[in-house]
Structures are given as C-alpha cells and as structure tokens.
Amino acid sequence: MKNNSIKNSIDDTVFEIFVYIVLGITLILVIYPLYFILIASFSDPVGVNTGKAMFFLYNPSLEGYKRIISDNRIWSGYLNTIIYTAVGTTINVVITMMIAYPLSRRSFSGRKAITLFLLVPMYFSGGMIPQYLLVKSLDLLDTRAIMVLLSAASVYNIIVARSFLEANIPEDLYESASMDGCSQFRFFSAVVMPLSKAIIAVLALFYGVSHWNEYMRALIYLKKESLYPLQLILSSILIENQVSAAMVDDVLLMEEKNMLKELIKYGVIVVASVPVLVAYPFLQKFFIKGVMLGSIKG
Amino acid sequence: MESLLDISKAEKKNKLYDSITPNRFKRTIIKDWQLYVLCAPVIIYFLIFEFGPMYGVQLAFKDFIIGKGIWGSPWVGFKHFERFFTSYQFNIILRNTLVLSIYSLAAGFPFPVILAIMLNNIRGERFKKIVQTTTYAPHFISVVVFCGMINIFLSPSTGIVNFFIKQLRLEPIFFMGKASMFSHIFVWSDIWQNTGWAAIVYIAALSGINPELYEAAKIDGANKLKSIWHVDLPGIMPTIITLLIMRIGKILSLGFQKAYLLQTPLNIDASEIIATYTYKVGLLDAQYSYSTAIGLFNTVVNILLLIMANQLSKKFNDVSLW
Numbered sequence: 001m002k003n004n005s006i007k008n009s010i011d012d013t014v015f016e017i018f019v020y021i022v023l024g025i026t027l028i029l030v031i032y033p034l035y036f037i038l039i040a041s042f043s044d045p046v047g048v049n050t051g052k053a054m055f056f057l058y059n060p061s062l063e064g065y066k067r068i069i070s071d072n073r074i075w076s077g078y079l080n081t082i083i084y085t086a087v088g089t090t091i092n093v094v095i096t097m098m099i100a101y102p103l104s105r106r107s108f109s110g111r112k113a114i115t116l117f118l119l120v121p122m123y124f125s126g127g128m129i130p131q132y133l134l135v136k137s138l139d140l141l142d143t144r145a146i147m148v149l150l151s152a153a154s155v156y157n158i159i160v161a162r163s164f165l166e167a168n169i170p171e172d173l174y175e176s177a178s179m180d181g182c183s184q185f186r187f188f189s190a191v192v193m194p195l196s197k198a199i200i201a202v203l204a205l206f207y208g209v210s211h212w213n214e215y216m217r218a219l220i221y222l223k224k225e226s227l228y229p230l231q232l233i234l235s236s237i238l239i240e241n242q243v244s245a246a247m248v249d250d251v252l253l254m255e256e257k258n259m260l261k262e263l264i265k266y267g268v269i270v271v272a273s274v275p276v277l278v279a280y281p282f283l284q285k286f287f288i289k290g291v292m293l294g295s296i297k298g
Numbered sequence: 299m300e301s302l303l304d305i306s307k308a309e310k311k312n313k314l315y316d317s318i319t320p321n322r323f324k325r326t327i328i329k330d331w332q333l334y335v336l337c338a339p340v341i342i343y344f345l346i347f348e349f350g351p352m353y354g355v356q357l358a359f360k361d362f363i364i365g366k367g368i369w370g371s372p373w374v375g376f377k378h379f380e381r382f383f384t385s386y387q388f389n390i391i392l393r394n395t396l397v398l399s400i401y402s403l404a405a406g407f408p409f410p411v412i413l414a415i416m417l418n419n420i421r422g423e424r425f426k427k428i429v430q431t432t433t434y435a436p437h438f439i440s441v442v443v444f445c446g447m448i449n450i451f452l453s454p455s456t457g458i459v460n461f462f463i464k465q466l467r468l469e470p471i472f473f474m475g476k477a478s479m480f481s482h483i484f485v486w487s488d489i490w491q492n493t494g495w496a497a498i499v500y501i502a503a504l505s506g507i508n509p510e511l512y513e514a515a516k517i518d519g520a521n522k523l524k525s526i527w528h529v530d531l532p533g534i535m536p537t538i539i540t541l542l543i544m545r546i547g548k549i550l551s552l553g554f555q556k557a558y559l560l561q562t563p564l565n566i567d568a569s570e571i572i573a574t575y576t577y578k579v580g581l582l583d584a585q586y587s588y589s590t591a592i593g594l595f596n597t598v599v600n601i602l603l604l605i606m607a608n609q610l611s612k613k614f615n616d617v618s619l620w
Contacts, residue, residue, distance in 0.1 A: 005519070007521075008519065008520075008521040011521040011522065011523070012521055012522045015419075015521070015522045015523060016419070016420060016421075016522070019416045019419060019420055020420065020422075020425070022416065023416060023417075023420070023425070023429050026413070026429065026433065027428070027429055027432055027433075029490070030432050030433055030435070030436060030490070030494070031432060033447065033451065033490075034435075034436075036458060037447065037450075048456075049456050051461050051465075054458070095339040095340050095343070096340070098336040098337070098339060098340070099336060099337045099339070099340040099341075101333075101336060102330075102333035102334070102336050102337050103337075105333065108330055108333050109323075109326040109327065109329075109330050110327075110330065110333070110334060110337065114337055114341070117341070117344065118340075118344065120349075121344065121348040121349065123600075123601055123604065124352070124597060124601065125348065125351065125352075125597065126350070126351025126352045126353070126354055126355050126593075127351065127355065127576070127589075127590055127593030127594060127596075127597065128576055128577060128580055128581070128589065128593055129354070129357065129576075129580040129581075129586050129589045129590045129593065130351035130352070130353070130354025130355055130357065130590060130593075131347070131350075131351040131354075132580070132581065133351075133354050133357075133368065133586065134346075134347070134350045134351050134353075134354060149343075149347065150347060152339075152340070152343040152347070153340045153343055153344075158340070183332060184332035184333055184336070185332055185335075185336075188336060209438055212440070213438075213440035213441065213442075215440065215441060215442050215555055216554060216555050220577075220581060231440055231442045231443075234440075234442045234443060234446065235442045235446075235559065237446075238442065238443070238445070238446025238449065238450075239442070239445060239446060239449065239559050258455075258456075259456075262450070262456050265446065265450055266450070268446075269443050269446060269447060269450075272440070272443055273439060273440075273443055276438050276439075277435070277438070280435060280438060281431070284431060284434060288434075288498055
C-alpha cells in the first residue's frame with residue numbers, strides 16, 4: 001500500500017513536470033507569432049528580411065507607421081468601423097436585453113413560442129442570395145444602415161442574457177414592485193437594467209468584437225469605398241497585396257518597395273488589432289463568464 | 299407547508315388548462331402586453347432579415363428573371379439541382395468541403411479537451427491564469443488579419459517560416475501556391491487560433507466535478523493519469539458529446555471567410571468549397587437561382603446530419619440536443 005502511494009507520487013510528479021513543459025511550449029507557440037509581428041512592425045525592414053529581427057528590435061524605426069498614418073483609406077476605414085461598432089453594439093445590447101427579460105420570466109405566456117421562433121433560423125436559413133435580394137429590394141445596398149441592421153441580434157447572445165436574468169432577477173421581485181404600481185416597462189428600465197451591468201458588459205463585448213471584425217457583410221453589401229470598414233481595407237492590403245501606390249511611390253527601387261510593403265503589413269496588423277488587444281486583459285473575465293452562461297443552456 | 303405547495307401546484311395546473319381556452323388566452327396576452335412589446339424589436343428583425351430570405355428560397359426551383367421578381371419567375375423544378383449534381387465542380391467542392399471539415403474536426407476537436415484537462419491538473423494558479431489568458435487571445439484576431447498573418451509568415455521570399463527552411467539549406471516552399479498544402483494550413487492555423495477559446499467550456503465543466511471523486515480515486519490508489527481517465531473524462535463526457543453533435547451538424551457549413559481569404563489561383567483545386575462557390579456563382583456571376591439551389595442543398599444536408607448525429611448520441615449516450 002505504502003509502496004504504491006510512493007510510486008504514485010513519483011508518477012504524479014513526473015506527470016506534472018511533463019504537463020508544465022507541454023503548456024510552456026504551447027505558450028511560446030501562441031505568443032511568438034504575435035510578438036514577432038509587433039517587433040517587426042517597429043524594425044528596419046532589411047533587418048526583418050535577413051532574420052536580424054527574429055527576437056529583438058533591429059534598428060528601431062517608425063517608418064511603417066508614418067506611412068500608415070498618412071494613408072486616407074485606413075483612416076476612413078477606421079472611422080467607419082468605429083461608427084458601425086458603436087451604433088451596432090448599442091442597438092444589439094438594447095434589443096437583446098429587451099427580449100431576454102420577458103423570455104427569462106417563467107410566467108410569461110409567450111415564452112415557449114417565441115423561443116422556438118428564434119431557434120428556427122439557426123437550423124434553416126434562406127442563404128446568401130435570397131438575403132441579398134431581400135436587402136436589394138429594401139434599397140439597403142451600399143448604405144451604412146445595412147452594416148448595422150443585418151446583425152441586430154444573435155440567438156446565442158439572447159440565450160446567454162436570458163440565462164443570466166433567470167439566475168439573477170427573481171420572479172417575485174416584480175410582483176412586489178407591481179403592488180406599488182410599477183409597470184413592466186418601468187421595472188425593466190429601473191430595476192432589471194441596473195442589476196444587469198455584468199451581462200451588459202458581456203453582450204457589449206461579444207457584439208462589439210463581431211462588429212469590429214466584420215468582413216463578409218461588407219464584402220457582399222458595400223461597393224462604395226467611402227463606406228468600407230477597416231477589415232475590407234485590410235483585406236486589400238494584406239491579402240491582395242495592394243498597398244496603395246501613394247504609400248510607397250517615393251521609393252524607386254523595386255526591392256526596397258517590396259520591403260516597405262511588408263513593413264506596412266506588419267504595421268496595419270498591429271494598428272487594426274490594438275483596440276481589441278488593449279481592451280482584452282480588462283475584459284477577459286467577462287468573456288469567460290459569457291461563455292459559461294452560454295454553455296449552461298446552449 | 300406541504301398542503302400549501304399542493305394547492306399552488308393544483309392552481310398551476312388549472313392555469314395551464316385554462317390558458318388553452320381562447321378567452322383565457324386573450325386575457326394572458328393582455329396581461330403580458332408590455333412584455334410582448336419588449337420582444338417586438340427582435341421579433342420584427344427576425345421576421346424581416348431571418349425569415350424574409352426564406353421566401354426567396356423558392357428561387358432554387360425557378361428561373362429568376364429580374365423584371366418578373368421572385369414570385370413571377372417561372373417554375374423549373376429540379377433543373378438547378380440536376381445541373382449542380384452533374385457539374386464537374388460538384389465532386390471537387392464537395393470533396394474539399396468534406397476534407398477541410400472532417401480534418402478540422404478530427405485534428406482540432408481533441409486539443410481543447412487536452413488543454414482543459416492539463417490545466418485542471420496543475421497546481422500553479424498563476425501559471426494556469428497566464429496560460430488561459432494567452433491562449434484565449436488569438437480568438438479575437440479578425441479573420442482578415444489572421445489570414446494576412448498566415449500570408450506573411452508563409453511567404454516564400456520574405457516569410458519567417460521559409461527563412462528557417464533556408465537556414466537549413468533547403469529549398470523554400472511556396473505554401474500558398476500549393477493545393478496539397480492548403481488543408482494543413484487551414485486546419486492547423488485554426489487549431490492555433492481557437493484551441494484556447496474552445497477549452498473554456500471544458501474548463502467550466504471540469505470545475506463542476508465533485509472534489510470528493512478525486513479524493514475517492516486517490517484512496518483507491520489511482521495516480522493522476524488514472525484519475526483523469528476515471529474522473530475527469532467521464533465528468534466532461536456529456537459536454538464533449540453535445541459539442542461533437544453540434545460540430546457534426548455543421549460539417550457542410552464550413553465558414554466562407556477563411557477559405558475565401560486564403561484562396562489563390564494556384565491552390566483553388568483544394569480551396570474552393572461550397573460557401574465560396576455559392577458566393578462566386580451567385581454574386582459575382584449573378585446566377586441567382588443556381589446559387590440558391592446550391593445553398594438549399596447545403597442547408598438540407600446540414601439538417602439531416604444534425605438529426606442523424608443527435609439520434610446516434612441518444613442511442614449510445616442518452617445525450618440529446620432536444
């Protein structure tokens with residue numbers, strides 16, 4: 001018996017060391033590519049190409065960022081994205097909370113029917129073309145409105161919010177409030193919303209990130225470049241390799257031009273990801289809460 | 299106390315029974331009208347933008363003529379489906395979709411489970427936190443930026459991966475230009491991006507396991523590996539199965555964005571999937587009916603797959619989505 005437990009504790013120590021090593025390697029695998037992009041964006045492009053900026057800054061310079069800042073397309077993309085994210089997220093959060101509250105009430109007569117109604121499109125949807133034709137017939141092609149309207153609410157987030165309200169707003173709270181003549185509207189705005197700050201943060205984050213990263217909707221519904229969100233501008237720079245001519249046309253040598261293009265790519269990745277990554281450490285405990293709420297009743 | 303409960307139960311039953319009669323039904327709606335008003339914005343949004351397109355699904359069985367609109371266009375039966383099934387692209391895009399999807403599932407599914415179990419079995423709380431925070435982060439990188447990163451890292455002339463390959467005195471590889479490389483790039487980059495995020499659900503499930511079970515396993519002489527096998531895994535099995543069913547149901551709805559963004563003319567033989575093909579045929583070539591038919595085919599297969607997977611899991615594990 002004793003031998004066994006000693007053997008076990010040796011086994012366990014070996015096992016734990018092994019786990020630490022594997023997790024350590026995982027950590028490096030995740031961090032390194034991000035770290036590399038960051039240092040490369042601040043380094044001399046020649047150094048990056050010859051492997052001198054693999055682990056540390058090489059000849060630090062702001063050349064790439066200077067060229068990015070002077071580019072109009074990126075500015076207008078940024079501005080559009082901020083508009084879509086701010087307006088879109090506000091609408092999302094408000095109407096999600098509005099429907100999540102009734103659905104969280106066991107006494108609400110429409111609870112089952114409405115839940116079912118919301119679940120149908122998860123399994124059966126019209127598809128890309130019918131949706132496109134619908135948007136076209138509503139005269140919403142090439143408008144800012146479509147970027148906000150087409151994702152006004154997600155079923156997943158409604159379920160997350162509903163689970164939160166079920167657990168945190170007791171049914172009899174309203175009953176006692178209604179004795180004092182409180183209507184459901186007032187109860188919702190004066191009691192439910194203030195008590196739901198945590199879930200509102202979660203929703204704002206989920207919706208906010210999806211607006212910030214939205215690409216496909218813009219690709220399908222927007223033609224005017226002045227309406228393009230950041231992601232669409234990024235795709236032309238990063239994927240189609242179309243750094244605008246103005247950004248590099250003062251450089252004559254082809255090779256140097258290509259290096260500058262690479263430098264600009266590193267830079268735009270950083271510029272586009274900064275808002276999300278800066279907010280991330282502060283918000284991550286909310287994200288986790290949200291996923292857990294969703295997993296209970298997903 | 300008990301009798302009180304009974305009364306309230308009886309009352310509930312009565313209410314339920316009553317609510318079926320039309321008069322009562324009307325009255326409950328009047329009672330809850332404010333709650334219905336709160337639901338209205340989302341319901342209207344769903345009616346227009348989620349259910350609205352369902353009306354257009356009939357295009358799959360029609361020849362769309364712009365002047366006549368969706369309703370007025372002539373019926374043509376299964377013409378578009380026949381054309382799709384007999385076209386030479388059918389095999390290619392179906393194969394590519396299945397390969398990418400099943401490869402992702404087979405290679406990607408175990409990693410979050412393993413990560414969660416490893417995190418559950420170490421003692422250093424701070425290290426655990428650091429690993430969790432770091433591995434979640436890539437999930438928030440947008441798909442455009444992520445594909446841009448893949449392009450940059452794998453570039454044959456300036457990419458860091460080929461830099462190392464050249465250091466080893468080997469020929470640089472043009473990753474994005476090879477159809478044979480596409481599935482590996484697609485799947486393994488996905489694992490890099492989403493393993494940490496997908497692990498959250500399992501971490502939550504593991505934290506819900508009764509600690510006494512670990513104690514009991516220890517007393518019975520189990521080492522860590524054995525307690526993982528006999529306590530951790532059974533504890534999260536229902537979660538694993540539920541997520542597996544959902545993944546199987548989505549096997550043909552492989553995301554459009556990443557495949558589209560990683561496509562190059564050189565790897566198109568491996569990277570054209572149902573979603574990207576629907577987009578090109580539908581929006582770029584304006585063959586609305588044909589594209590709708592392909593989309594409908596996709597949806598129907600998905601539903602069948604989901605029902606099948608759910609049936610299987612009900613039979614073997616007593617876990618069901620509905």
